[in-house]
Amino acid sequence: MQRANSSHDAPSRSWRKKVEENQLATPKQAKGRGSKFVYDELKREILSLVLQPGTPLDETSLAERFAMSRSPIREALVRLSAEGLVVMLSNRSTLVAPINLTEFPRYVEALDFLQRINTRLAAQNRSEPEISLMTQEARAFERACAANDYLAMSATNRDFHMAIANAGKNPYIARAYGQLLDEGRRILHMHFDYIRASSTDSLLGSEHEDMIEAVRVQDIELADRLAHNHTRQFHNRFVEFLSANYSDGFDFELSTLPESA
Template sequence: MDAGTEPKRTKGTGWKSVYDTLRGEILSLELQPGTLLDETTLSERFDMSRSPVREALIRLAGEELVVTLPNRSTIVAPIEIASFPKYVEALDVAQRMNTRLAAELRTEGDLKNIARREREFEAAVKSGNHLAMSETNKQFHMAIAHAGRNPYLASFYERLLDQGRRMLHLHFEFLERTHDGYLLTDEHHLMFTAIKAKDVEQADILAHAHTRQFQANFINFMLENYTTDVTLGPP
């Protein structure tokens, strides 16, 4: 293949390439909330017809990462700051319930999987790649959720984790810039230790503290960067 020649795309996979690229750019905030996603411009960028671009945008809309306006324009979904307290409330409940169940029901296989996900997150932190950090953070918590053996709670939890990934990037950015706090690694290990010991109450306490640490740092980030009058509930 000549240098600079694009590899031939397998039929039907075009939308996946667009989806993966845009999803990564949205989650990492390279594409800012509110950015217009024009089908024609995207078609030119990815050198393909509008049909796979439209399919990618439909799938991103299903994950609430993009929204279609009344005039049919598509934009990157805003981060709804006003709804943050309700989001954290739901995240706290899901995180505590899944972690409690994991401490009660985990198997040795579950422990190996959680430990592997913990190591992957730590490696991502060392790399400084925020997209990898948010993905491996999600996988760590989903390993815990799967150990809890309740697919309904796990599915609800996964949806919340996905919805919060862009806020988590802001959280990472704030901690790295201010050095005010730590990047979750110590808390992850403490949660793993409680689950391993089948200490349900300690697992619950740690899961709750984990949510509150994220909440406090996100509020601090907003106060520092956007306004002096943010009301997002108690940290």
């Protein structure tokens, strides 16, 4: 069997159809706005796979699309490059960063570590208003699941976990965690149809509620265990998705997260 390319094509027609339903910003929408608008729009399109891995990003074409000069376009691309979402090559061309499937085990390892420490800190340091915000974000995620809105599902899932991270009161750890969550949003979009078909989106909502309760009662060890189990579920779902979609000729070496750590 051949190993997966580090930049693998998007795996299913179903999510291709989903991302095609998203609209690109038009010049009329963008006119008069600056670098931040370009950054926000391109980031949204990259994370939702409207702009697929490996897509060229030409500064001149983007300047025409957003009806502005190339300087703010360049600034936005540099910022996206710093976040690992685009790759700026030596010949001055820019591509949407590939999704490196062979690095998935290392990604999950880092996600597990940061998810656990942020949840532990939240259980230790949370306030009542922060608990209310976590609950609000969990409800928003449930509504997105009910509406089958993939873009909202990934955004509200991130918002929920960042509400926990911010309650931990360590901005350095929270910021690193946020970057990992952003990287994971593209992976989520790759297998949302699989999640829906297996009805595990309801399980995700239940896990969120359990995490909130552990943080609320300040049970640090339980919060740690639930955060770890949450990462393990994400890992297992994605491995199952890959097995279902790449059963022929796909050699994907994945470490398994332990049931407890």
